[in-house]
Amino acid sequence: MRSRRTAVVATAVAVALPLLAACGGGSEASSSGMQVVTSFYPLQYVVQRVAGDRADVVNLTQPGKEPHDIELSVRQTAELGDADLVVYERGFQAAVDDAVEQSGPDHVVEAGAAAGLEGGDPHFWLDPTRLAKVAEAVEAELARVDPANADEFSANLATLRSDLTRLDRSLSRGLADCRVDTIVVSHDAFGYLGRRYGLDVVGINGLSPDAEPSPAHIRTLQGLIREDGITTVFSEELVSRELADSLARDLGIRTAVLDPIEGLSDATAKQDYLSLMRANLRALQKGNRCT
Numbered sequence: 001m002r003s004r005r006t007a008v009v010a011t012a013v014a015v016a017l018p019l020l021a022a023c024g025g026g027s028e029a030s031s032s033g034m035q036v037v038t039s040f041y042p043l044q045y046v047v048q049r050v051a052g053d054r055a056d057v058v059n060l061t062q063p064g065k066e067p068h069d070i071e072l073s074v075r076q077t078a079e080l081g082d083a084d085l086v087v088y089e090r091g092f093q094a095a096v097d098d099a100v101e102q103s104g105p106d107h108v109v110e111a112g113a114a115a116g117l118e119g120g121d122p123h124f125w126l127d128p129t130r131l132a133k134v135a136e137a138v139e140a141e142l143a144r145v146d147p148a149n150a151d152e153f154s155a156n157l158a159t160l161r162s163d164l165t166r167l168d169r170s171l172s173r174g175l176a177d178c179r180v181d182t183i184v185v186s187h188d189a190f191g192y193l194g195r196r197y198g199l200d201v202v203g204i205n206g207l208s209p210d211a212e213p214s215p216a217h218i219r220t221l222q223g224l225i226r227e228d229g230i231t232t233v234f235s236e237e238l239v240s241r242e243l244a245d246s247l248a249r250d251l252g253i254r255t256a257v258l259d260p261i262e263g264l265s266d267a268t269a270k271q272d273y274l275s276l277m278r279a280n281l282r283a284l285q286k287g288n289r290c291t
């Protein structure tokens with residue numbers, strides 16, 4: 001199980017390498033702007049939207065990598081220590097927590113505090129209104145680091161906020177009237193989305209994609225799928241689909257991709273947070289038969 005997953009990740013990284021070079025995520029990128037380090041994709045997205053071209057953004061989780069268990073290179077740790085601003089989420093990536101503690105950057109946004117976490121679940125960004133709160137905290141801190149450009153950050157925040165509000169409205173309307181209100185997902189990343197839009201979320205794995213389910217849990221899931229008339233089991237891009245596939249096969253139902261947007265992969269490299277959330281909405285509407 002683990003070795004298979006590692007192989008999949010390694011392939012994705014190999015494919016993603018030219019992309020990395022193109023993105024120029026390193027400190028040698030040419031700009032006189034701020035250096036901002038983010039720890040995984042949704043935080044990178046927010047900083048890029050709010051800072052615009054006033055910052056070089058280095059993201060610690062490379063495309064194709066699942067962010068929960070990343071390790072940092074010596075160079076990445078140094079970049080974090082030298083950054084003008086670090087945006088991360090405490091308790092989500094232990095290696096990043098350690099590096100922040102060791103290097104004590106001058107300016108930090110801790111996204112979990114800004115988003116308001118519930119019950120130890122780190123996946124706040126799947127509720128766009130919580131990502132908007134993080135964007136506000138990022139804007140405030142960017143203005144402290146670079147006050148001369150504060151007006152620009154404020155204008156960029158307003159644009160991002162209206163995009164997130166529109167997305168939130170689409171999700172609310174699009175999921176208001178569904179035949180099925182339960183979703184079975186491969187790792188338990190969709191709690192915030194479920195609470196915001198009225199879906200019961202049941203994970204095959206736990207909060208981390210590595211936590212494997214017991215046979216008793218699988219039996220419970222099978223019963224639930226039959227009772228609730230569930231026709232789709234949702235899996236994701238960056239982790240193995242084996243469990244979701246076998247569960248669906250045993251019950252004669254479908255699988256579809258629901259992206260927890262923890263990172264981009266080679267399959268989603270041209271997308272962004274907004275387009276991936278809209279793809280998630282379409283997948284949910286189809287799987288749960290929403291009108």
Ligand SMILES: [Zn+2]
Pocket residue numbers: 068123187189207208209260262
């Ligand atoms: Zn996760």
